[in-house]
Amino acid sequence: MALAKTKQDATQERLATLTLPDGAAWATAARADAVARLRQAGLPGRRDEYWKYTDPASLVQADVVPAAPYQTDEAPVFGQIDRLRIVFRDGVFDAEESDDLALEGIEIERLSDATQMDIHWAKNLYGVLEKRGQDPVARPLATLNTGFATDGVVIRVTGRPSKPVSLVYLHRKETSDAILHHIIHVEEGAALTLLENGPAAARFSKVLEVEVADRGAFHHIRAQGRDHERRAVTHIFARLGDESLFKSFTLTANGVMTRNEVVLELAGQNGVAHVAGAALGDGAFHHDDTVFITHDAVGGESRQVFKKVLRNGATGVFQGKILVKPGAQKTDGYQISQSLMLDDDSQFLAKPELEIYADDVACSHGSTSGEIDDDAMFYLRSRGVPQGAAQDLLTRAFLAEVIEEIDDPEIAEDIQSRLESWLQRRG
Amino acid sequence: MLEIKDLHVKLADEDKQILKGVNLSVGDGQVHAIMGPNGSGKSTMSYVLSGKSGYVVTGGSALMDGSDLLGMEPEDRAAAGLFLAFQYPVEIPGVGNMTFLRTAVNSQRKKRGEPELSAAEFLKEIREKAKSLKIDADMLKRPVNVGFSGGEKKRNEILQMAMLAPKMCVLDETDSGLDVDAMKLVAEGVNSLRDGKRSFLVITHYQRLLDHIKPDVVHIMANGRIVKSGGPDLALEVEQNGYADILKEVA
Numbered sequence: 001m002a003l004a005k006t007k008q009d010a011t012q013e014r015l016a017t018l019t020l021p022d023g024a025a026w027a028t029a030a031r032a033d034a035v036a037r038l039r040q041a042g043l044p045g046r047r048d049e050y051w052k053y054t055d056p057a058s059l060v061q062a063d064v065v066p067a068a069p070y071q072t073d074e075a076p077v078f079g080q081i082d083r084l085r086i087v088f089r090d091g092v093f094d095a096e097e098s099d100d101l102a103l104e105g106i107e108i109e110r111l112s113d114a115t116q117m118d119i120h121w122a123k124n125l126y127g128v129l130e131k132r133g134q135d136p137v138a139r140p141l142a143t144l145n146t147g148f149a150t151d152g153v154v155i156r157v158t159g160r161p162s163k164p165v166s167l168v169y170l171h172r173k174e175t176s177d178a179i180l181h182h183i184i185h186v187e188e189g190a191a192l193t194l195l196e197n198g199p200a201a202a203r204f205s206k207v208l209e210v211e212v213a214d215r216g217a218f219h220h221i222r223a224q225g226r227d228h229e230r231r232a233v234t235h236i237f238a239r240l241g242d243e244s245l246f247k248s249f250t251l252t253a254n255g256v257m258t259r260n261e262v263v264l265e266l267a268g269q270n271g272v273a274h275v276a277g278a279a280l281g282d283g284a285f286h287h288d289d290t291v292f293i294t295h296d297a298v299g300g301e302s303r304q305v306f307k308k309v310l311r312n313g314a315t316g317v318f319q320g321k322i323l324v325k326p327g328a329q330k331t332d333g334y335q336i337s338q339s340l341m342l343d344d345d346s347q348f349l350a351k352p353e354l355e356i357y358a359d360d361v362a363c364s365h366g367s368t369s370g371e372i373d374d375d376a377m378f379y380l381r382s383r384g385v386p387q388g389a390a391q392d393l394l395t396r397a398f399l400a401e402v403i404e405e406i407d408d409p410e411i412a413e414d415i416q417s418r419l420e421s422w423l424q425r426r427g
Numbered sequence: 428m429l430e431i432k433d434l435h436v437k438l439a440d441e442d443k444q445i446l447k448g449v450n451l452s453v454g455d456g457q458v459h460a461i462m463g464p465n466g467s468g469k470s471t472m473s474y475v476l477s478g479k480s481g482y483v484v485t486g487g488s489a490l491m492d493g494s495d496l497l498g499m500e501p502e503d504r505a506a507a508g509l510f511l512a513f514q515y516p517v518e519i520p521g522v523g524n525m526t527f528l529r530t531a532v533n534s535q536r537k538k539r540g541e542p543e544l545s546a547a548e549f550l551k552e553i554r555e556k557a558k559s560l561k562i563d564a565d566m567l568k569r570p571v572n573v574g575f576s577g578g579e580k581k582r583n584e585i586l587q588m589a590m591l592a593p594k595m596c597v598l599d600e601t602d603s604g605l606d607v608d609a610m611k612l613v614a615e616g617v618n619s620l621r622d623g624k625r626s627f628l629v630i631t632h633y634q635r636l637l638d639h640i641k642p643d644v645v646h647i648m649a650n651g652r653i654v655k656s657g658g659p660d661l662a663l664e665v666e667q668n669g670y671a672d673i674l675k676e677v678a
Contacts, residue, residue: 374480379517379571380527382477383587384505384535393530397521397570 007042010060011140014043017062018148027115030127034147037131041140050137053317053349054259054288059141059203059233066174067202067229070254074421076168077197077223078414083166084108086153090171091178091201093151097168105159106192111152111181122154125183129209129237133263137292142235142261145207149181157190157216164193164219169200171227176201182208186216188241193408194218199225199255204232214241214268220248221411223418224255228284231257242268242297249406251415252287253280253422259288266293266300266328276305276405278415280422281314281346288317289337295328295361304335307402309395310346321353324361333363340398341371342391392423428492428626429453429595435486436468436475445471447651448487451628453595453644458627460637462662463648464670469630470514472648473599477511478504491595505531506538508594512584512601519571524583527571528553528590535591556589560616577604585616596620597628602636614639634666647673 003011015038020031044056058065086108087097093110101108114122127146133139155165167182178201186192190213200206212218224232232255240246252258262275279287293302308316318337339348350367372394380390399419406412429451436446445468453459461469475482476489478501489496496504519527533543544552557567560582572580581601588596598617602610617627617640629640637645637659645661646653649670654677655661665673 375517376519378479378501379513379519380531381501382479382505382511382513383527383531383591384502384538385527385531386502386534386538387500389530389534390502393522393527394519397519400521 003040003042007045010045011039011043013062014060014144020148021112021115021150023115024118024120026120026123027126030123031147034127034143037134038140038143038147041134041138041143043140043144050290050319053319053351054286056141056259058231058257059259064175064177064203065229065231067171067227067231068174069171070199070225070227072226077418078166078195078411081164081166081195081410081414083164083195085166085168087168087170088151088178088180088200090173090176091151091180091204094170103161103163105157105161105190106165107156107158108165109154111149111154111183114154121156121185122183125185125209125211126181129211129239130207130235132239132265133235133237139235139261139263141205141233142207142237145179145181145205145235149179149207152181152183154183155185155192157184157186157192160191164195166195166197169196169198169204169225171199171201171225171230174202177203179205181206184208184210184218186210186212186218188213189215191217192219194220195411196220196222197225199227199230200232202230204230204234206232206234208234208236210236210238210246212238212240212244212246215243216241217245218247219407221406221415222250223415224250224252224258226254228254228256230255233259235261235263238262238264238273240264240266240268240271240273243270244268244272246271246273247405247407248275249402249415250277251418252277253418254282254285255287256284257286259290261290262292264293264302266295266297266302269297270299271297272301274303274305274405276402277307278399278402278419279308279316280419281308281310281316283312283314285310285314286317287315288319290319292321293323293333295322295324295331295333297328299330300328301332302334304337305402305405306337307399308339308348309342309398310339310348311342313345315346316348318350318352318367320351320365321355322363322365324356324358324363326357328358329360331358331361331363333361335365337367338398339369340395341369395423428455428457429628430490431487433487434472434475434484434489436471436482436484439481439483444485445482445651446475449651449653451646451653453626453628455626456621456623457643458621458629458640459644459646460629460631460642460662461646461648462631462665467648468651469648470599473511473597473630476597477501477509502534503538505591505593506535510588510591510593510596512588512596512598514599514603516572516580516584518573520573522571524569524571525553525567528587531587532590553590556586559619560586560589561612562586578606578609581605581609581613582616585613589616589620593625595626595628597630599630600632601629602631602633610636611639634662637662649674
C-alpha cells in the first residue's frame with residue numbers, strides 16, 4: 001500500500017534533519033536498510049491504530065520542543081549502589097565522567113567504535129532484533145533509531161560481573177535531541193544487571209537490543225528522568241533462549257511525553273520474562289507503556305505488571321499483548337495494568353490483548369482504573385492518620401505489587417524512596 | 428466526656444432522616460450501652476461522631492470535653508481522643524498492620540504536640556498489648572485486616588484502641604460475629620482499658636456482651652431517638668421480652 005502523502009512528507013522532513021553516521025560496511029548496510037524500511041513504513045501518525053491513545057507528533061517532528069533540565073537537591077538514583085557507571089551527556093558518551101569500562105565477565109565498547117570494525121559480533125544483533133520486532137506491528141521510531149543512532153554501548157556478557165552496569169543519562173541542553181542504541185548479548189549461563197537513569201535530553205530516542213542465550217539472566221531497572229518537559233520514546237527488543245530470565249522494571253515520574261515499548265520473544269523453552277512499570281504523573285504528563293510478548297516455545301512464563309498513579313489531568317496508556325504461537329504449550333502468561341486516579345481530571349486508557357494459538361496454556365489479564373477507596377480512607381483517618389498521609393499510604397499500597405518485581409532489595413529500596421519523594425512533593 | 432444534644436442527621440444522598448433528636452450524656456469513666464432494633468440509627472450515630480462522609484447534620488451538637496466534634500476532620504477527632512471500633516473493620520491490602528498502627532499512633536502524637544514513638548518503643552508496646560489479645564507476630568505483619576477471620580478483625584480493633592489510648596471509645600457491635608471465647612477476650616481487652624477516666628459507648632444487639640462489659644447506663648434507641656434509659660436491668664428486660672413492650676410503652 002502506498003504511503004499517504006502527509007506521512008511521506010513528515011518522514012521526509014524528519015529524515016532531512018538527520019545524517020547517517022560513518023561506519024564499517026556491515027553497519028552502513030544495517031543503517032541503509034533501516035532508512036529504506038522507514039521510507040516504506042513512514043513515521044507514525046495520529047491515525048495509526050498503534051498510536052490511537054498517544055499523539056506521536058512531538059516525537060516525530062523535525063524540531064525538538066525545548067525542555068529545561070530538572071533542578072533538584074536530591075541524591076541521584078542508584079547513587080548508593082556499587083556499579084560501573086557509563087555516562088552520556090545530552091546523548092554523547094562522556095569518558096571523563098564514566099568509570100573504566102573494564103570489568104571481569106563483561107566486555108563493554110562504545111557503539112561508535114564497534115561500528116567502525118569490519119568484523120564485529122554486534123553485526124548479528126544491530127538492527128536485527130529491531131527488524132524482527134516490526135512484525136506484526138510496525139515500530140518506525142525504532143527503525144529511525146537504528147538508522148541514525150549516534151552513540152550507545154555494545155556489551156557482551158561472558159560471565160557474572162561483580163556489579164551492575166549503570167547507564168547514566170545527563171540532560172544539560174534545553175534543545176538536545178539524543179538517539180542512543182545499545183546492544184547487549186548475555187551469553188550462555190551469564191548474567192547482567194543493567195541500570196539506567198536520567199532524562200538524557202529534551203527529546204530522547206533509545207533502542208536496547210538484548211539477546212539472552214540459554215540459561216542466561218538479564219535484570220534491568222531504570223528510572224526515567226524527572227524533567228517535566230522532557231520527551232522520550234524507548235524500545236526494548238529482546239530474544240530469550242532456553243531457561244533464560246529477563247526482568248525489566250521502569251519507574252517514570254514526570255516527563256511530558258513518554259512512550260516505552262517492549263517487544264519480547266520467548267524463543268527458547270522454559271524462558272521467564274517479567275516486564276513491570278510504575279508511572280507517577282502529575283499535570284501535563286502522558287505516559288504510554290506498549291508491550292508485545294510472543295511465546296514461541298514450550299513452557300514459557302511471562303508477566304506484565306504496570307501501575308500508574310495519575311493526578312491533575314495526567315494521562316496513562318497501556319497497550320499490552322500476549323501472543324502464544326502454535327506449539328507454545330504450557331505457556332503461563334499474566335498481565336495486569338492498573339491506574340489509581342487521585343482526582344477526576346486524569347485518564348487511563350488500556351488495551352489488553354491476548355492472542356492464543358495453543359490449547360494447553362494458562363493466560364490471564366486484568367485492567368482496572370480506580371480512585372482511592374473511600375472506606376479505607378475513612379478507616380485510616382478515623383485512626384488519626386491525616387488525609388494526605390492516608391492517601392500516601394494507600395498509594396504506596398497500590399504500587400507495592402510492582403515494586404516487588406525488583407529482585408535486588410537494595411535497588412528496590414532506592415526505587416521505593418523515589419516514590420516517597422514524589423508523593424511528598426505535594427504542597 | 429461526651430455530650431450529644433438534640434442531634435439530627437440525614438443521609439447526604441437521599442432525603443432520609445436517620446437521627447431525629449438524640450440526647451445522650453456520657454460522664455467520665457462511665458460505660459453506656461445502646462441497644463435497639465435494626466435500623467434505629469445506632470451505627471449512624473457512631474459514624475457521625477467519628478466523621479464519616481455521607482451524612483448531613485441538620486441540627487443539634489456533639490461535644491467531647493467541650494470541643495465541637497462535628498466541626499472537626501476525622502483525624503482531628505481521633506487525635507482529640509475519640510475512637511470508633513468498627514462493626515466491619517476495613518481490609519487494606521498492601522498496608523502492613525504494623526506500619527498502619529505506627530503511622531496512626533505517631534500522627535496523633537504529632538498533632539497533640541507529643542514526641543513520636545521510636546520504632547523500638549513502638550515495637551515493645553505493641554508486642555505487650557498484642558500478646559494479651561492473643562494476636563501473634565504474623566498478624567501484625569500482614570496487611571491490615573486482610574485474610575483475618577471475623578474474630579481476628581475485632582481483636583485487631585481492640586489492639587488499635589489499646590495502642591491509641593483514646594478518651595472516648597465507641598464500640599459498634601464489636602460482639603457481632605464473635606464466638607463466646609472471642610467475646611470474652613475482647614471484653615477483657617476493653618475492661619483492661621477502664622481506668623476511671625476513659626469512657627465507653629457500647630452499641631450492641633445482645634445483652635450477652637454486657638455480662639462481660641458492665642454498663643453504668645443502658646439506652647434503648649428506636650427510630651432515631653433514645654426512647655428509654657435505665658440501669659443494667661434494662662438490657663435484661665430486652666433480652667427476655669424483646670423491644671416490642673418498651674416501644675409500646677414509650678409510644
